[in-house]
Amino acid sequence: AQSVTQPDIHITVSEGASLELRCNYSYGATPYLFWYVQSPGQGLQLLLKYFSGDTLVQGIKGFEAEFKRSQSSFNLRKPSVHWSDAAEYFCAVASYGNKLVFGAGTILRVKS
Amino acid sequence: DVKVTQSSRYLVKRTGEKVFLECVQDMDHENMFWYRQDPGLGLRLIYFSYDVKMKEKGDIPEGYSVSREKKERFSLILESASTNQTSMYLCASSFILQGTTGELFFGEGSRLTVL
Numbered sequence: 307a308q309s310v311t312q313p314d315i316h317i318t319v320s321e322g323a324s325l326e327l328r329c330n331y332s333y334g335a336t337p338y339l340f341w342y343v344q345s346p347g348q349g350l351q352l353l354l355k356y357f358s359g360d361t362l363v364q365g366i367k368g369f370e371a372e373f374k375r376s377q378s379s380f381n382l383r384k385p386s387v388h389w390s391d392a393a394e395y396f397c398a399v400a401s402y403g404n405k406l407v408f409g410a411g412t413i414l415r416v417k418s
Numbered sequence: 419d420v421k422v423t424q425s426s427r428y429l430v431k432r433t434g435e436k437v438f439l440e441c442v443q444d445m446d447h448e449n450m451f452w453y454r455q456d457p458g459l460g461l462r463l464i465y466f467s468y469d470v471k472m473k474e475k476g477d478i479p480e481g482y483s484v485s486r487e488k489k490e491r492f493s494l495i496l497e498s499a500s501t502n503q504t505s506m507y508l509c510a511s512s513f514i515l516q517g518t519t520g521e522l523f524f525g526e527g528s529r530l531t532v533l
Contacts, residue, residue, distance in 0.1 A: 315458075338515070338518065338519075338520075340521060340522075342524075347527070347529075348526055348527065348528050349422075349508055349524035349525050349526045350461075350508070350522075350524040351504050351524070352522075352523075355521055364420075396461065398458065398522075400515070400518040400520075401518065402518065402520050404449060404466070404468055404514060404517070404518055404519050405449075405451065405466055405476070405518075405519055406451075406519055406522055407464060408460050408461040409460060410458070410459070411460050412459040
């Protein structure tokens with residue numbers, strides 16, 4: 307069965323520092339991969355997605371992610387974090403059966 | 419912009435009450451989903467639908483049912499609410515894409531408290 311692992315439940319970074327959120331997936335075919343962000347009390351907003359082509363994808367709010375098939379990873383990065391980036395981040399893979407499988411999420415805290 | 423609208427942001431119900439959560443999307447998406455979100459457990463799929471009157475069980479369907487009479491509307495029903503159904507409920511919709519789903523568009527969520 308398809309699965310997504312986000313190994314870090316919480317991450318704290320200083321404002322202006324770089325960020326990398328890890329995501330590993332289990333899927334037999336070429337995956338469709340997504341990163342979503344959720345601010346407190348809100349729904350999820352798509353940051354970026356990978357379907358095919360260039361393995362480095364750019365998203366909104368200055369985020370990017372790199373698909374590495376050999377490592378089954380799709381890590382999210384940002385070169386300089388802003389206080390407004392504090393939120394919960396979810397990685398997801400589109401699976402057989404026409405649905406998304408989500409990771410458990412990583413809560414990002416930003417220190418000023 | 420795609421809009422997914424959930425009818426209620428906050429609800430408070432009593433144990434045993436019947437609860438309806440409504441969701442409407444305006445982008446003619448084939449797929450619609452209901453997720454439940456609890457701290458530390460991420461998003462868990464309750465039910466989804468890929469067409470009118472079609473539904474599939476997700477990972478945690480027990481205690482829930484759904485209805486999709488029109489393409490744009492997907493309702494989640496709690497026949498007899500219990501305290502362990504206190505949670506945030508998220509509706510989403512998407513296109514079918516090459517046999518699976520494209521990106522999901524989410525509503526703002528409905529926070530249900532069952533007393």
